[in-house]
Amino acid sequence: QSTLKSKTKDLYPDWTPGEPVPYAALCTTFSKIEMITKRLEILAHCSLFLRQVLRLTPKDLLPTILLMINKLAADYAGIELGIGESLIMKAVSESTGRTLAQVKADQNEIGDLGMVAAKSRSKQPTMFKPKPLTVRGVHAGLMTIATTEGSGAQGRKVDNIKKLLSATDAHSMDKGVDINKDKGGASEAKYIVRTLEGKLRLGLAEKTVLVALAQAMMFHEMSEKDNKIPSTADLAKAESTLKSVYSELPSYEVIIPAMLEHGILNLPENCRLQPGVPLKPMLAKPTKSITEVLDRFEGKDFTCEYKYDGERAQIHFVAHSASEEYATAAPASGKSDKGVSNIFSRNSEDLSKKYPDILGKLPTWVKEGTKSFVLDCETVAWDMVEKKVLPFQQLMTRKRKDVKVEDVKVKVCVFAFDILYLNGEALVNKPFRERREHLHKSFIPVEGEFAFAKYGDTNELEEIQTLLEESVKSSCEGLMVKMLDGPESSYEPSRRSQNWLKVKKDYLSGVGDSLDLVVIGAYYGKGKRTSWYGAFLLACYNPTTQNYETVCNIGTGFSEAVLEHLHTQLSDIVIDRAKPFYTHSSGNKDQPDVWFEPRFVWEVKTADLTLSPRYKAAADEVAGGGKGVSLRFPRFIKERDDKKPEQASTSRMIAEMYQKQESVGKNKGPSVDDDF
Numbered sequence: 001q002s003t004l005k006s007k008t009k010d011l012y013p014d015w016t017p018g019e020p021v022p023y024a025a026l027c028t029t030f031s032k033i034e035m036i037t038k039r040l041e042i043l044a045h046c047s048l049f050l051r052q053v054l055r056l057t058p059k060d061l062l063p064t065i066l067l068m069i070n071k072l073a074a075d076y077a078g079i080e081l082g083i084g085e086s087l088i089m090k091a092v093s094e095s096t097g098r099t100l101a102q103v104k105a106d107q108n109e110i111g112d113l114g115m116v117a118a119k120s121r122s123k124q125p126t127m128f129k130p131k132p133l134t135v136r137g138v139h140a141g142l143m144t145i146a147t148t149e150g151s152g153a154q155g156r157k158v159d160n161i162k163k164l165l166s167a168t169d170a171h172s173m174d175k176g177v178d179i180n181k182d183k184g185g186a187s188e189a190k191y192i193v194r195t196l197e198g199k200l201r202l203g204l205a206e207k208t209v210l211v212a213l214a215q216a217m218m219f220h221e222m223s224e225k226d227n228k229i230p231s232t233a234d235l236a237k238a239e240s241t242l243k244s245v246y247s248e249l250p251s252y253e254v255i256i257p258a259m260l261e262h263g264i265l266n267l268p269e270n271c272r273l274q275p276g277v278p279l280k281p282m283l284a285k286p287t288k289s290i291t292e293v294l295d296r297f298e299g300k301d302f303t304c305e306y307k308y309d310g311e312r313a314q315i316h317f318v319a320h321s322a323s324e325e326y327a328t329a330a331p332a333s334g335k336s337d338k339g340v341s342n343i344f345s346r347n348s349e350d351l352s353k354k355y356p357d358i359l360g361k362l363p364t365w366v367k368e369g370t371k372s373f374v375l376d377c378e379t380v381a382w383d384m385v386e387k388k389v390l391p392f393q394q395l396m397t398r399k400r401k402d403v404k405v406e407d408v409k410v411k412v413c414v415f416a417f418d419i420l421y422l423n424g425e426a427l428v429n430k431p432f433r434e435r436r437e438h439l440h441k442s443f444i445p446v447e448g449e450f451a452f453a454k455y456g457d458t459n460e461l462e463e464i465q466t467l468l469e470e471s472v473k474s475s476c477e478g479l480m481v482k483m484l485d486g487p488e489s490s491y492e493p494s495r496r497s498q499n500w501l502k503v504k505k506d507y508l509s510g511v512g513d514s515l516d517l518v519v520i521g522a523y524y525g526k527g528k529r530t531s532w533y534g535a536f537l538l539a540c541y542n543p544t545t546q547n548y549e550t551v552c553n554i555g556t557g558f559s560e561a562v563l564e565h566l567h568t569q570l571s572d573i574v575i576d577r578a579k580p581f582y583t584h585s586s587g588n589k590d591q592p593d594v595w596f597e598p599r600f601v602w603e604v605k606t607a608d609l610t611l612s613p614r615y616k617a618a619a620d621e622v623a624g625g626g627k628g629v630s631l632r633f634p635r636f637i638k639e640r641d642d643k644k645p646e647q648a649s650t651s652r653m654i655a656e657m658y659q660k661q662e663s664v665g666k667n668k669g670p671s672v673d674d675d676f
């Protein structure tokens with residue numbers, strides 16, 4: 001007991017109870033985490049620090065957590081950092097009295113702008129000691145930078161970055177420190193800059209922070225208050241409670257105050273799904289054949305729904321008469337005389353400005369007595385003349401922001417397939433059959449505007465085959481097969497669940513599921529394509545190391561128009577050299593002509609997978625002697641602008657696909673690199 005307490009006390013001595021958490025204390029923890037790779041040790045450091053916050057300054061728990069996960073607010077608030085390199089370099093140079101050329105030269109040599117800032121700051125003679133930065137102060141400063149808009153915004157952003165950098169502790173990185181060995185130590189400037197870049201690169205996954213928070217809270221409640229040490233079972237309970245609450249209500253802004261007030265184990269009674277806060281959507285597992293579906297669901301009742309090819313939309317609505325149900329944290333975008341509403345994307349991004357036409361009509365689809373709801377839907381482009389679904393490409397031509405109803409050219413129809421909340425009650429734990437009944441009872445379909453997803457409840461192979469063919473004829477991607485009864489049919493937020501299976505028409509020809517990859521480099525074109533990029537270097541994401549691991553070059557599947565558009569789009573994010581968190585072969589001939597910031601995600605199909613020394617995807621997981629998994633004959637399908645780079649296919653997924661393929665023994669041919 002005494003050891004536990006003293007350990008937390010020694011962490012950072014200059015921290016007075018009740019006073020704001022010193023930013024230097026957080027940076028000390030960051031630097032410890034950065035020096036280690038074992039997940040459990042990282043978790044321990046993180047949780048120890050959070051215990052100290054809980055004991056000394058619980059008021060700062062929220063900004064501390066947000067800085068740890070490198071976000072300024074919940075996703076739906078749409079507040080993003082990710083400030084470009086050139087603005088940051090300008091601010092570093094101006095705030096440390098070095099020339100831009102010196103800063104750029106350092107950046108070329110070190111490759112990590114955070115460390116460049118640390119070095120610049122430690123070289124600077126300081127006349128007076130700046131007032132120490134606090135966690136809440138840094139959070140507020142970053143918020144100001146992120147939300148600066150309008151004319152002269154860039155200049156004001158630079159000024160505000162300078163303000164923060166000038167307040168960092170100049171000597172927190174000792175002179176003469178070996179940058180490569182100790183990664184720049186606990187320098188405040190380093191972490192401020194990395195936060196601004198949108199990448200802390202500590203190897204601290206968001207999930208780890210969530211677990212650390214649960215453990216710290218349990219420790220705090222039991223050891224600090226009741227003088228007991230929690231058992232492993234107590235910690236596991238805290239962890240599963242917080243995880244499940246967070247998946248229904250992914251907002252620390254709502255959860256943390258409730259947890260501090262009611263205690264972690266009482267969270268489920270106090271923090272439930274709430275209209276206004278988007279849940280992380282449930283996802284499906286791919287299957288290769290209808291027989292695989294029948295094997296998986298043998299003896300159970302299931303339903304086969306059309307898999308519409310549009311954009312996922314989670315629609316939240318609360319009638320004025322039930323307004324207390326709406327989360328106060330939410331920015332209600334759609335307002336009508338009936339109530340308030342929002343539409344969120346698969347990423348929890350607020351899509352309300354893209355779909356004012358949907359929000360406008362929404363109240364007319366609602367039956368009398370339906371006061372509040374959260375619907376899971378797909379918005380699909382709709383042909384008003386032929387009265388049918390249009391292909392996905394049509395939907396992509398719609399503007400994303402500030403759409404005016406009168407300007408809408410591509411009409412959309414909303415296909416609702418699930419209801420997660422109705423009239424004050426969360427339905428996620430109810431069986432799907434019951435949820436579907438609620439859905440059908442509470443809304444009125446309107447042709448070309450609002451419909452229920454088509455489905456057939458059958459276990460017969462031939463009938464499923466027919467449904468699949470019909471769905472494809474109706475411009476759908478295939479079927480979503482879902483369990484109907486029992487606890488297995490509950491809605492599992494944020495899970496790629498075994499209880500939702502997708503059967504796409506393409507699987508049946510043996511091509512397999514597509515991958516979503518990040519474009520990080522390009523090669524100039526040859527022949528007709530010389531003025532654009534002719535091929536690109538793609539990478540998957542490794543959430544554990546937070547690195548992007550290369551997986552293939554791609555030059556197939558692009559029309560001339562697409563290549564031209566991509567050239568314009570990507571030219572804006574060219575960088576001088578590979579980011580230190582890109583993992584790629586170091587061979588000279590393997591290097592692309594240009595590198596990009598990791599920003600765009602593309603959907604890509606492949607014939608199969610092979611091992612290659614040129615690429616590094618999943619190299620640590622497949623035991624290929626340093627070779628990575630790579631795609632053979634990759635083909636570009638479409639841009640995935642609903643996915644962020646961190647949501648790209650992971651190295652783990654690619655390793656699994658490769659292992660599955662190997663175990664099936666499909667890939668008997670010689671291992672070859674893709675060629676274009």
Ligand code: ATP
Pocket residue numbers: 281283284285305306307308309310311312313346378417453480502516
């Ligand atoms: P991935 O995340 O694997 O890249 P994806 O974004 O296409 O793929 P999938 O898991 O393949 O998602 O399929 C689920 C998606 O299908 C949902 O996100 C939703 O947008 C869409 N969809 C269309 N019709 C349905 C339906 N009836 N039920 C559930 N989802 C549907």
